[in-house]
Amino acid sequence: MRNRIICTLLLLLVMVLPSAGLAEGVVNVFNWEDYISQDALDLFTQETGITVNYMNFTTNEDMLVKVRNSPSSFDVVFPSDYCIERMIHEDLLSPIDFANVPNLQYIDHNLLNPSYDPTGEYSVPYMWGTVGILYNTTLVTAPVTSWSVLFDQQYQNNVFMMDSIRDCLGVALKYLGYSMNTRDPLELNASKDLLIKQKKDGIVKAYQVDETKDKMVAGEAALALVWSGDAQYAIDLNPDLAYVVPDEGSNIWVDGMVIPKAAKNKANAELFIDFMSRPDVAQMNCNEIWYSTPNVAAIELMGDDYRDNLTMNPTQEIVDRCEFFLDIQDFIQIYNTMWLEIKSA
Amino acid sequence: MNQSLSLPSWMLWLLGLFLLGFVLLAVYSVKRTNGIRRSFFASPYSLWMVLFTIVPCVLIAYYALTDANGAFTLDNFRNFWDSNYSVNQLYTQMGPEYEVLIQRGTVNIGILVYSLWMALLCTIICLVLGYPAAYFMADRNIKIGSILVVLFIIPMWMNFLLRTIAWMTLLEDQGLINTLLKSLGFHSVQLMYNDRAVLLGMVYNFLPFMVFPIYTSLTKMDSKLLEAAQDLGANHLHTFWRVTAPLSLPGVISGITMVFMPSVTTFFIPRILGGGNTMMFGDLIENRFLTEGNWNLGSALSLIMMVLILISLSVLRKADPEGEGGGMI
Amino acid sequence: MRKLVKRGYLALILLFLYIPIIVLILQSFNAGKSRAKWEGFSLQWYSELFKDQAIMKALYVTLSIAVIAAIAATVLGTLAAIGIHAMRKRPQAVMMTMTNLPMTMPDIVTGISLMILFTFSKIERGYITMLLAHITFNTPYVILSVLPKLKQMNKHTYEAALDLGASPTYALVHVILPEISPGVITGLLLAFTLSLDDFVISYFTTSPMVQNLSTLIYSKARIGIEPTLNALSALMFLALLVLLLIVNRRASKPAKAR
Numbered sequence: 001m002r003n004r005i006i007c008t009l010l011l012l013l014v015m016v017l018p019s020a021g022l023a024e025g026v027v028n029v030f031n032w033e034d035y036i037s038q039d040a041l042d043l044f045t046q047e048t049g050i051t052v053n054y055m056n057f058t059t060n061e062d063m064l065v066k067v068r069n070s071p072s073s074f075d076v077v078f079p080s081d082y083c084i085e086r087m088i089h090e091d092l093l094s095p096i097d098f099a100n101v102p103n104l105q106y107i108d109h110n111l112l113n114p115s116y117d118p119t120g121e122y123s124v125p126y127m128w129g130t131v132g133i134l135y136n137t138t139l140v141t142a143p144v145t146s147w148s149v150l151f152d153q154q155y156q157n158n159v160f161m162m163d164s165i166r167d168c169l170g171v172a173l174k175y176l177g178y179s180m181n182t183r184d185p186l187e188l189n190a191s192k193d194l195l196i197k198q199k200k201d202g203i204v205k206a207y208q209v210d211e212t213k214d215k216m217v218a219g220e221a222a223l224a225l226v227w228s229g230d231a232q233y234a235i236d237l238n239p240d241l242a243y244v245v246p247d248e249g250s251n252i253w254v255d256g257m258v259i260p261k262a263a264k265n266k267a268n269a270e271l272f273i274d275f276m277s278r279p280d281v282a283q284m285n286c287n288e289i290w291y292s293t294p295n296v297a298a299i300e301l302m303g304d305d306y307r308d309n310l311t312m313n314p315t316q317e318i319v320d321r322c323e324f325f326l327d328i329q330d331f332i333q334i335y336n337t338m339w340l341e342i343k344s345a
Numbered sequence: 346m347n348q349s350l351s352l353p354s355w356m357l358w359l360l361g362l363f364l365l366g367f368v369l370l371a372v373y374s375v376k377r378t379n380g381i382r383r384s385f386f387a388s389p390y391s392l393w394m395v396l397f398t399i400v401p402c403v404l405i406a407y408y409a410l411t412d413a414n415g416a417f418t419l420d421n422f423r424n425f426w427d428s429n430y431s432v433n434q435l436y437t438q439m440g441p442e443y444e445v446l447i448q449r450g451t452v453n454i455g456i457l458v459y460s461l462w463m464a465l466l467c468t469i470i471c472l473v474l475g476y477p478a479a480y481f482m483a484d485r486n487i488k489i490g491s492i493l494v495v496l497f498i499i500p501m502w503m504n505f506l507l508r509t510i511a512w513m514t515l516l517e518d519q520g521l522i523n524t525l526l527k528s529l530g531f532h533s534v535q536l537m538y539n540d541r542a543v544l545l546g547m548v549y550n551f552l553p554f555m556v557f558p559i560y561t562s563l564t565k566m567d568s569k570l571l572e573a574a575q576d577l578g579a580n581h582l583h584t585f586w587r588v589t590a591p592l593s594l595p596g597v598i599s600g601i602t603m604v605f606m607p608s609v610t611t612f613f614i615p616r617i618l619g620g621g622n623t624m625m626f627g628d629l630i631e632n633r634f635l636t637e638g639n640w641n642l643g644s645a646l647s648l649i650m651m652v653l654i655l656i657s658l659s660v661l662r663k664a665d666p667e668g669e670g671g672g673m674i
Numbered sequence: 675m676r677k678l679v680k681r682g683y684l685a686l687i688l689l690f691l692y693i694p695i696i697v698l699i700l701q702s703f704n705a706g707k708s709r710a711k712w713e714g715f716s717l718q719w720y721s722e723l724f725k726d727q728a729i730m731k732a733l734y735v736t737l738s739i740a741v742i743a744a745i746a747a748t749v750l751g752t753l754a755a756i757g758i759h760a761m762r763k764r765p766q767a768v769m770m771t772m773t774n775l776p777m778t779m780p781d782i783v784t785g786i787s788l789m790i791l792f793t794f795s796k797i798e799r800g801y802i803t804m805l806l807a808h809i810t811f812n813t814p815y816v817i818l819s820v821l822p823k824l825k826q827m828n829k830h831t832y833e834a835a836l837d838l839g840a841s842p843t844y845a846l847v848h849v850i851l852p853e854i855s856p857g858v859i860t861g862l863l864l865a866f867t868l869s870l871d872d873f874v875i876s877y878f879t880t881s882p883m884v885q886n887l888s889t890l891i892y893s894k895a896r897i898g899i900e901p902t903l904n905a906l907s908a909l910m911f912l913a914l915l916v917l918l919l920i921v922n923r924r925a926s927k928p929a930k931a932r
Contacts, residue, residue, distance in 0.1 A: 030882065033893045055882035058893045061635045066882060069793050073881065157535070163621045165636065185436060185443050199622075206538045206620025211513070218519040336637040337432045340452045343624045344459075387757025387769060390750050390813065397810040398776050401787030404794075478687045481680040493684065495918040498867070500691045502914055503698070505871050506891045507907055511694035514701070521697065549690070565826070610780035612874075630782055640786075647783040654778040 027268040028053045030063065030074040032255070035127070037288035040281050048275075050268050067092060071262035075269040081254045082166075084123050085116040085327040094261045095121040100270040103277035106297040110316075111254060115324050123256035124273050125294040127285070129228035130252050130314060130322055131167055132245040134212075134235075139222035147175035147246045150223060151194065156202050160215065160224035163207040165339040166325050167251065168195060171225060174248045181326040185334060192338040196345045207343070216241060227253075229291035232311050236290075243311045245318050252322035254294070363399060408644035421645035428452040453629065453646065460626035461653075463540070464608040467547040468555075471604050472597070474548070475555035479596075480589075482556075483563035494560070497553050509546055509617050516542055516618065538620035546614040551607065555600040562596025563589070598661055606654055626650060695911060702904035719901040720909075726902055728890065733906070735801070736886040740869035743808035747865045750809070751816025752858050756850065758817065759824040773814045784811060785878030792879065800881045807879040808869045815868065816861035823857035824850075 025048075033056045041052050055074075057063040060083040067074060071092065079087060087093050098104055104112075104124060111128065113120035135144050139158070142149075150159055150171070161168055170180040172191035182188060198204055205221050213230040215221065217238045226234075231243035257276065259269045275281055279297035286293040286302060292312050293299065299307060307313055328335065412418045423430045428450035436443040482493050500508065515521045516536040523533040536542060566589065574584045612627030624632075630650075633643035702720070706713030723729060758769045776784060788810070792803050831853070835845040851858070873888035880889070891903055 053883065056893050057882065059635070061638065064638075065635070069789070070799065070881065073883075163616070185439070185446055189446055204622070206622060208616070208621055211617075215517065215519075218517070220518050332637060333639070334432050334435065336632070336639075337429060337450065337452070340428065340456075340624070340629070340632070341450065343621070344452055344455055385757060386753040387761070390754030390757070390817075391769070391772075393750065393810070393813070394772050394775075397788065397791070397806065398772065401784070401791050402775065402779075404790050405783060405787050474687065477683055481684050484680065491922055492919070493688075495922055496688055497691070498863075499911065499914050499918065500695060501867055502870055503695055503907055503911060504887060504891055506873065506888060507698055507903060508694045511697045511701075514697055515693065549694075552687075552691070606778060610782075612782065627780055627782065630780060634782065634786055643786075644783075647780060650780060651775075651778050651783070655774075658774060658778065 025050045025268070026053060027051070027265050027272050028055070028073060028075045028263075029078075029272065030055050030057060030067070030076070031078040032056065033058060035078065035255075035289055037284040039288075040276070040284045043281070043284075044272065044275050048268075048271060050271065052272075067260060071260050072264055074260055075263040075265045076272050077258050077260060078126055078255050079258060080325075081114065081116040081256070082325040082327045084256055084258060086329075087258065088117065088122050089327065089329075092260055093122045093258050094263065094266065096124065096259060096273065097270060100267070101274040101277065103274050103279075106277060106279055106282070106295050108294045108296050110319075111294045114254065115326060116254075117256070123258045124277060125254050125256050126276065127229075127289070127291040128252065128254040128294055129292050130245050130318070131170075131225065131227055131250050132231065132243055133223055134216055134226045134231045134241055134243050135223045136216065136219060136221075136238075136240055137242050138240050139219075144223075144242075144244050145247050147171055147248055150225065151175070151198050151203065153201060153203065155222050157205050158222040159203050159205060160212050160221050161198075161204050161207050162212075162225045163209050165335050167225065168207075168342070169335060169338065170251050170325070174246075174250060177248070180251055180323055181328060183328070183331055188334060188338055192342060195342045199342060199345050228311050228314075229289065232290045232309075235311065245314060245322065247321070249321035249323065252319060252324060254324070363395060363403070405644045405647055408640050409648045410645075412641055413639075421642050422649075424642055425453045425645055425649060428454075456624050456629050457626055457649075459623065460609050463544065463547065463625065464605050466544060467551060467608045468601055468605045470544070470548050471552050471555040472601065475552055475600065476559055476597070479556045479559035479563055482560050490564075494557075497556060501553050505550060506613065509550075509614060512542075512546060512549065513537070513617055516545075537618060538622055540619065540623060542618040543615050543623065543625075546618040547608050547611060550611075550614070551604045554603040554607075558599035558603065559593055559596040562593045562599075566592045602658065602661055605657070609654070610650065695907075698904050699908040699911065702901055702908045704901055704904075719905040723902045723905045723909075728885070729887075729902060729906060732885045732887045732890040735884055736870060736888070739801075739805055739808055739886060740866050743805055743812055743869045744862050744865040746809045747812035747816050748858060748862045751813040751861055751865075752820050752854070754813070755817045755820035755824055755854075755857075756846070759821060773817050776811055776814050781872075781874035782878075785875040788875070789878040798881070799879060801884045804876055804880040804884065804886070807875050808872065811872075811875060812865035812868055815864050816858075819861035819864060820854055820857040823854040827853045 027050050029052055031054065036054075041054065044050065045052060057066065060080050063077065063079060064083060064086070067077060067087070068090075084093075098121075101124060107125055111125045114125075117123045133144055133147075133150065135149075140149070140155075149155070150161070166180070169188065169191050172194045173180050173182060173187065176187070176190055176194065178184070178187040178191070208215075210230075212224050212226055213234040216224050216226075216234045219238075226243075228243065231241075235241045235243065257273045259266060259273075263269055276285070277295060279295055279301055282293045282295035282298035283301045286295075286298060286306075290312065292314075293302075299313065310318070409421055410417060410419070412420060420431060427433075429448065430450075432450075433447045436446050482490055482497075513520070517523070518533055518535060518537070520536075522536060527533055570588055570592070571584055574588045579587065609625075610627040610630070611625060612631055615621070615623055615625045615628055626646075630643055630646050633639050633646060637643075703715050703717070704713060705716035705718065754769075758766055758773075761769065779787075785807070788803075788807050789799070792799055797803060827850070831849055832845055835849045836842065840849070871888060872886075873892055876886050877889050877892070880886070885893075887906075894900060894903065
């Protein structure tokens with residue numbers, strides 16, 4: 001009996017000993033969950049022979065912790081805009097050699113050299129979107145054009161806000177006419193008071209992030225603060241829903257592809273980024289995850305349905321009233337303190 | 346918030362001393378126990394714990410007592426007491442027009458008190474629900490008793506995240522329970538997004554941890570004692586109060602310990618079932634570490650939490666001096 | 675009447691424990707993907723389950739770590755418990771405080787502190803570090819399961835065995851161990867249970883390439899639970915039920931034979 005146990009243990013040990021490190025022709029990709037088309041990955045391996053080690057993270061902050069602690073483990077990472085800014089600041093990224101990324105020509109020029117990456121050499125946009133209001137047209141009778149509807153007593157206990165500091169405070173700031181990246185504590189304080197009032201008045205049903213879209217489909221609430229991709233998902237499943245970016249303006253976000261400085265397979269990483277920017281591949285990804293693609297040629301390939309869909313393909317006018325989140329560096333302390341006050345009100 | 350991970354040399358010396366101290370302890374206990382070398386068996390464990398528990402604890406204490414640059418400071422604890430402490434300092438630096446914003450914040454303390462309260466409620470409910478369950482389980486003949494134990498164990502082996510999310514499906518406004526109520530003609534009730542749902546989730550998760558120690562100590566109890574009590578003329582209630590209850594006390598203490606401690610620091614349930622409407626201490630620590638990236642404050646909060654738990658543990662231990670607590674057997 | 679009350683109460687409690695599991699299992703048969711809508715009965719998620727590489731890999735990681743960590747923790751913990759039991763009061767108190775310490779630390783603190791430790795000592799995080807972390811948090815529970823049995827044991831049995839000529843090792847294996855074996859088994863099972871379901875500590879002590887079920891579910895929960903995960907849970911439930919019932923039947927057989 002003892003021998004059997006020892007044998008099993010040894011067998012297990014042998015099986016679990018981690019296999020040797022990186023072989024030639026490998027690229028380590030670190031991306032959000034459910035954010036790419038598996039067919040695209042397979043096609044990449046098929047065409048180039050490079051194996052893709054695909055890993056996921058759940059939030060930008062988690063990703064940052066992991067990249068800081070083992071920077072050489074990843075070749076391509078997909079952070080969000082303000083995170084890219086912070087990574088540049090912390091000298092974690094290497095500039096991309098655009099001679100190796102000719103497909104850059106297909107990316108929307110408006111999104112190149114953005115405020116979070118002014119020289120444009122550290123990132124290539126992958127997907128983008130907006131933040132707006134998803135509402136149930138059967139429960140919300142008046143047309144929705146302003147953030148004020150989220151603070152309206154009429155919808156008491158019928159609003160889902162986002163469990164995210166920047167997004168919630170950003171909405172309140174925009175509604176009051178300030179910038180989403182303000183460093184003025186008085187402006188922030190006003191937004192904080194507004195959000196506390198919203199909570200105390202019982203307007204907010206819950207603060208959540210990913211559960212919102214399924215719940216809106218089920219009709220749990222009348223209004224919700226969501227990202228455009230989630231909105232499209234929900235609308236597909238429940239045609240009573242609609243999405244709008246309010247007049248006061250909102251947040252536009254971009255998830256980009258970057259290469260960490262300590263990456264082991266830089267050449268493969270650039271090949272990967274170039275591949276993802278190819279119009280047909282961008283189309284595959286877009287079809288799979290239903291966010292907005294920055295790839296102009298891909299938009300053409302997606303057809304009229306996509307082009308005319310304001311949720312997925314907002315007009316320039318809508319985009320103009322939105323702003324990016326910038327990295328607020330150590331001001332996050334003040335933002336976070338306010339957020340905690342709101343959450344425990 | 347760059348977390349510097351290289352420790353100063355005095356810290357390494359301190360860690361070395363700790364290691365030495367524990368080795369000496371092992372040797373000491375060997376020499377003193379009359380040659381029964383059994384106590385030496387504990388030394389591999391001691392070494393392991395020093396490496397993987399003591400050292401990390403020291404690291405936590407280190408972060409709690411320093412600021413982002415590694416300099417010694419008590420600011421983290423000041424920030425616990427007054428959550429706006431650092432922020433207020435920033436305001437003063439920024440200029441007089443922001444002075445109007447300076448006020449003491451009680452966020453950290455408020456959340457701590459709330460968490461302690463919820464944990465207390467959860468423990469009491471688990472005790473009230475769990476004791477009878479353990480009692481009835483222990484009361485039956487062996488065959489069914491052990492099958493019941495099995496049935497109690499199985500849910501614990503199913504993933505806790507999924508089970509909590511399943512509760513969400515049940516409790517939502519459009520969830521199963523409300524759909525049932527509506528089909529029976531009643532109004533739908535808001536079962537979620539509040540404290541009650543969080544409490545339900547906590548009780549659901551921790552109930553088996555209360556039932557098992559009590560069940561263990563009840564089964565260990567010699568049934569002849571009960572017969573003796575009855576022979577001496579005690580009725581059922583009397584027997585229970587004077588015989589069963591005191592003998593099961595170690596199990597109860599154990600159960601309280603196993604429920605109270607984790608429930609103070611739980612962090613997934615308030616988010617899912619409470620709709621993020623309330624924050625508990627576990628959420629707060631996670632927020633400090635990950636969202637704010639403030640490892641110093643996060644460590645200070647964790648340290649405070651650990652001290653509180655240690656204090657309550659020692660209080661509980663007074664009630665069970667023999668340490669006979671049934672554990673989970 | 676009494677029996678009815680007892681049975682009824684237990685049934686209620688068990689129902690309470692099992693309702694979410696029943697919901698989980700039912701949803702695994704939902705033809706639609708969303709949690710919100712029921713779109714008919716389907717077995718597709720079960721077949722999808724076996725094709726899903728990520729889930730199968732995570733399952734393997736979870737089970738292997740749980741088994742290895744449980745066994746290691748049991749060995750380490752049982753030895754330690756025997757050692758602690760033989761100590762004098764003061765060293766014993768020190769050891770007990772050290773044993774209780776990990777349990778007073780919130781999961782997230784344990785996880786982060788271990789992460790700091792691994793980064794500092796330049797150990798690449800992955801399978802091994804996750805395993806080390808699991809053993810660390812399991813061992814105190816084993817000790818707490820075995821110690822009471824040691825305390826219950828007659829103090830003099832060991833000495834009597836030595837007096838009768840047994841070597842210390844023989845006495846240990848053939849006298850002490852059998853007495854405490856219920857505690858050891860419970861400790862083993864407890865360690866296994868804790869490892870299976872652990873999320874927070876695993877998250878911080880592993881690399882994104884090595885995921886166990888909990889971290890996988892957590893990351894998928896942010897997008898939307900795929901019914902494949904429900905299917906997995908349903909299968910695990912069935913397997914567990916069958917396994918434990920069999921073990922139970924075998925354990926009670928000798929009792930009946932008497």
